[in-house]
Amino acid sequence: MSFNRANNIKQLAKEELDVLILGGGINGAVAAASLAAKGVKVGLIDKGDFAGATSSNSSNLAWGGIKYLESHEYKLVNKLCKSRNNLMKHYPSSVTEVRFLTTIQKGFRFPVWFVFMGTLAYWLFGRLFTMAPKYLTRKAIKQLEPNIEVSGAQAGFEYSDAFLKDNDSRFVFNFIATAAKKSAIVANYVESVKAVRENNQWVIDAKDNTTEETFTIKAKTLINACGPLVDQVNKSTKQKTSHHHLFSKGVHLTVERISKEHRVLAFFASDGRLFFVLPMGSKTCIGTTDNQVKSHNATVTDEDRQFILDNANTLLALDKPLTKEDIIAERCGVRPLAIEAEEGVADWVALSRKHAIDVNKQDKHISIFGGKLTDCINVGDEVADIVKDLGVSMQKNDSLWYGEPSDTVKSRFMKAMVEVDKLTPKGALEPLSTRFWRRYAEDAFTLLEAIKKDPSKAELALEHTEFTWAEIDWVAENEMIVNLDDLLRRRSKATLVIRKEDLDNAKGLEAVSKRLFGEKAEQKVAEFRNSTNFNRI
Known part of the structure; x- marks a missing residue:
């Protein structure tokens, strides 16, 4: 294992790699960990820090996608629930069950009993791995969580999903560390300036962004796991793909602790979309927004802040309303949503977070689109299978490349x-x-x-x-x-x-x-x- 940047950069310049991964977010991290465990000579670089973009701006949840039941994506829900259970099983210290308390307001688009039936179906999709859902009257909601405003509520329910005890970027980094222990050569703040296919290999002009020094990396196969930048990087390497990204901006605000319980409070915001009040150590995180944006360079706006504060003040019974002065910290990221088309003409709100992997066999180039933390193990497995099909030798058959020690x-x-x-x-x-x-x-x-x-x-x-x-x-x-x-x-x-x-x-x-x-x-x-x-x- 080597986490000496200078030595790793020298190794990247010296070795002829089987695979080079661009991007150290969750997709790149699990790809590196999976491939390294199978004996593939793999390198990974990121132009910034590991997990520096989307993978450090999630809601810190590993959930099975209950909202996709509404769009009838039953196969996806089944897959995500299975993946969530797998993470909970193999990372019991990091990915733990958490109860969601959901309040259904009067006038909601579905009867509360119907939504509750959805939680029962979700539990069945989850193979009864978690605690069973529980229907709650307004009185029961108030007893469990005095800070919930129930005057405008019909009723509610509790159901279970999973939660990251630390933060999303820490979880991603641990996959990077796992890859490094299996001999992957990793380096942050190293950028691919130019990548071309020459003589049956990829030649990458790389730059150390801490020193501005340049060097060359050679690899048989190139994986583009650059998250929101996948399309931009593919354009620079002249790769045509059947998928591309649309972007949804998500904003979270951190405030002083609202609930004494370690429970996620889930509501439907004023625009009908999911809205969470999440435990974050000794603090509380509230959000998120869900707005389509054209660029990955999204920022928090006053409108974002006010939307979150207004919904929190409406849905919670607080001693005093939350104001901008109560915001301890804030974060903003974009969710890259995979779409299969030339133009972004789909209903972007209905798009799910499912991943897609496009392969150019002739160039030995792989592009990973979309995805979410819950599905990360599947991404790692799929990438390894694709790399093997591209002719890269797998020297080991280490199928269980993830998880905590025994x-x-x-x-x-x-x-x-x-x-x-x-x-x-x-x-x-x-x-x-x-x-x-x-x-x-x-x-x-x-x-x-x-x-x-x-x-x-x-x-x-x-x-x-x-x-x-x-x-x-x-x-x-x-x-x-x-x-x-x-x-x-x-x-x-x-x-x-x-x-x-x-x-x-x-x-x-x-x-x-x-x-x-x-x-x-x-x-x-x-x-x-x-x-x-x-x-x-």
């Missing part, structure tokens, strides 16, 4: 952490053992040994966050951190639950930066404080 390994770790858990920093939301295992899996043993050797490594490294010094040491060497945003926005959800001014002035920021960047620490802190990323107001 319960036996976890049990051994938890027993070894009993004394260390006593050092958990005051105010932490969970014991160190739980946090370490979920985020680092078997690598958590390294953190355990570091703390046993030096108990001060269990101390809080950065105010307002939960990072210990043992973690910062690990991250510095093994998670390819180029900027503070990589650590605080994508390897963790710190900037999504902590106000900008609090992080800018957090005790330990300079010390953490020093450990991560050495002599460049002061520069990195200044860049972070001066940044105007959309997820920080």
